[in-house]
Amino acid sequence: MNHLIKHLLLTIKVLVMMTALTVSPLIAxxxxxxxxxxxxxxxxxxxxxxxxxxxxxxxxxxxxxxxxxxxxxxxxxxxxxxxxxxxxxxxxxxxxxxxxxxxxxxxxxxxxxxxxxxxxxxxxxxxxxxxxxxxxxxxxxxxxxxxxxxxxxxxxxxxxxxxxxxxxxxxxxxxxxxxxxxxxxxxxxxxxxxxxxxxxxxxxxxxxxxxxxxxxxxxxxxxxxxxxxxxxxxxxxxxxxxxxxxxxxxxxxxxxxxxxxxxxxxxxxxxxxxxxxxxxxxxxxxxxxxxxxxxxxxxxxxxxxxxxxxxxxxxxxxxxxEHKIKDLIINNLTINHHKNKNYQTDLIINFDVYGSQKAKIQAIGDASDFSAYHVFDAKDFNYQTGKSFSINKKLTLTDSVYFRLLKQGYSHFVGDIDKLKVSTRFPVMINPSKTACVLPCNGQTATFLLTDGRGIKFAVINGQIIDLRTGKTLNPLGT
Ligand SMILES: [Zn+2]
The missing domain is CATH 3.40.630.10 (Zn peptidases)
Incomplete structure (x- = not known):
């Protein structure tokens, strides 16, 4: 009996040693x-x-x-x-x-x-x-x-x-x-x-x-x-x-x-x-x-x-x-057009991270085939085209001045830009190439506003979403 147990223990010991040898290579x-x-x-x-x-x-x-x-x-x-x-x-x-x-x-x-x-x-x-x-x-x-x-x-x-x-x-x-x-x-x-x-x-x-x-x-x-x-x-x-x-x-x-x-x-x-x-x-x-x-x-x-x-x-x-991962997808955004022509859509936005860094709407419609580095669910929000703020006298754009303008429906600046002094840490859009679509349109600068019917809650400025209530930018212009 004693001999048998000893033999069994020895067998187990040898097996353990063999396993150890096979799993840990001798070479560093x-x-x-x-x-x-x-x-x-x-x-x-x-x-x-x-x-x-x-x-x-x-x-x-x-x-x-x-x-x-x-x-x-x-x-x-x-x-x-x-x-x-x-x-x-x-x-x-x-x-x-x-x-x-x-x-x-x-x-x-x-x-x-x-x-x-x-x-x-x-x-x-x-x-x-x-x-x-x-x-x-x-x-x-x-x-x-x-x-x-x-x-x-x-x-x-x-x-x-x-x-x-x-x-x-x-x-x-x-x-x-x-x-x-x-x-x-x-x-x-x-x-x-x-x-x-x-x-x-x-x-x-x-x-x-x-x-x-x-x-x-x-x-x-x-x-x-x-x-x-x-x-x-x-x-x-x-x-x-x-x-x-x-x-x-x-x-x-x-x-x-x-x-x-x-x-x-x-x-x-x-x-x-x-x-x-x-x-x-x-x-x-x-x-x-x-x-x-x-x-x-x-x-x-x-x-x-x-x-x-x-x-x-x-x-x-x-x-x-390829093309599976997008920079930003805004889901379930409501577009109020005419009474009977309202619709809900996703927006796919490209940042051109390593090129112009100009964020543009790449596609409109169901984006459920794709993923993104940044996703924002806009199901409670409506799309609103931003107005141009025309500069004709000196303006120092501090955070508070900027937020006031965004909440008034301005999304970008045009005019005598030399008179504009940008002193805000938030992204600012100056002389954008293409913002004036009535509806969101392909190739448009990704600069617009999101409202909930009671007021403007988010500004999307060159693809970066600014929460106007918390004062936070939700995503960078990158991955
Ligand atoms: Zn290569």
Whole structure:
């Protein structure tokens, strides 16, 4: 009896030990989430990043002995394009960002990753892979486009449609890296529109991923399968933080694109796109997610943990849907026209966050197919066109003066604008291009008033809703 119990206990002990061995890998894993603030590169939390923003960072990294920084080419306008390499292993991983000049988020993430790698505290983790892997980072492949905040390069060419023609110096640089490094894995890092939704979750796709196709049949060979598996593995590191905020891109093959060309050449390529998140115009949530994904990718490739995942898991990531997420939706607004022509409608309002920042009515009607960064239920309110306040003598617009005018039905200012001194913290609309619709109309400036029959309760000024009773602006002109 005693012997039997002892034997049983021993068996349990061995089983527990075996389980512990299988779940905790012997190789050090990143703790990327811990103290991200220590590694987050300063100076890059902005809507657009230009070469002048990263050149001091690159100069500082040149002092770092474990990194090799090389100039591998010039942009069309002659800006040096540099790579930063670390490790001396046989397996090469190529990571590039900002081949579209106006898509900068991952450039920040790349420097965060490098800061993590070179930190003294990561010596054990680093030692686990530096003899097996060589990482080559290329932040900002398109400095000329970054300078002008354009997708295309200085020739007006989309570098990501130049993989076959190779008429851009930047595209040639990337292709040369492909042929000289022969990477086994590549990370192709972009930004996507804030309007992408993560499937039908109602959330923006803060991160979108794709294992690009290598032919029109969208076949899956071992190269592409490895990219899918790697994506599933690295997604796990952000899932808790971004549940239902991850989308999968359509895998239509584009033979002019680099990701597809890389896959065709035998590189397991992972496309990651940074997207929108509420109250995050500079996409710092996506930046941190990409930082974690790239670090997790290093671990996954090092330990080959990606091989345990399946194509089905990859395909269970919801496809993202463009134009699904709007900036502002005002629901159930009553429009009083003539006696028998009253109606209730939703208004979809676009802020053009990264462009003119002029909020306009984008669509009128049932908006129930969409979600938005900001939603306002106007079921108790009527639409009222605002009057123009004509300036002909000096006026100092304090909060109280402004609120009095808004409550009197004025929504915007015209006339001798030099005589207007704006001293209010609330948004003010001066000389709007198009407000004079009797009914709400498409393309109209999103500047109007909401009444409840007893008085004006809300002013919508350039898409920002001001509650005239509480004195609060309910939403910013952003995400
Ligand atoms: Zn892009």
């Amino acid at each position: 894993k990143t703790k990327a989430d811990v103290r991200y603030g220590k590694y987050k590169q300063s100076g890059l939390d902005k809507p657009f990043i230009k070469h002048q923003d990263i050149s001091p960072v690159l100069s500082a990294l040149e002092q770092q002995p474990m990194l090799t920084i090389q100039t591998i080419g010039q942009s069309f306008n002659g800006t040096n394009i540099k790579t930063i390499s670390v490790g001396k292993g046989k397996t090469h991983i190529l990571i590039w960002s900002q081949m579209h000049g106006d898509e900068p988020t991952a450039t920040g993430a790349i420097f965060d990753v490098i800061n993590y790698i070179i930190d003294d505290e990561q010596v054990d983790w680093r030692a686990s892979w530096t003899n097996k892997l060589t990482l080559t980072f290329m932040p900002m492949l398109n400095p000329d486009g970054a300078d002008k905040t354009t997708r295309v390069n200085a020739q007006g060419i989309d570098i990501n449609r130049d993989a076959r023609a190779l008429q851009t110096p930047e595209g040639k640089v990337l292709m040369e890296l492909l042929t000289t490094l022969k990477p086994q894995f590549a990370f192709n890092l972009h930004d996507q529109s804030r309007t992408y939704g993560a499937g039908n979750t109602g959330n923006p796709a803060t991160v979108s991923i794709l294992a690009p196709s290598y032919n029109y049949q969208r076949d899956i060979n071992p190269i592409r399968l490895n990219a899918m598996q790697l994506i599933v593995d690295i997604n796990e590191t952000i899932e808790g933080q971004l549940t239902d905020h991850i989308g999968r891109y359509d895998d239509g093959y584009s033979h002019r694109a680099f990701g597809d060309t890389f896959t065709k050449t035998g590189v397991s390529t992972v496309l990651i796109e940074a997207g929108g998140y509420p109250s995050d115009d500079n996409r710092q949530v996506a930046r941190k997610a990409i930082y974690k994904m790239v670090l997790a990718g290093i671990d996954s490739i090092n330990t080959q943990s990606y091989t345990t995942f399946t194509q089905a898991q990859y395909e269970s990531i919801p496809l993202n849907i």
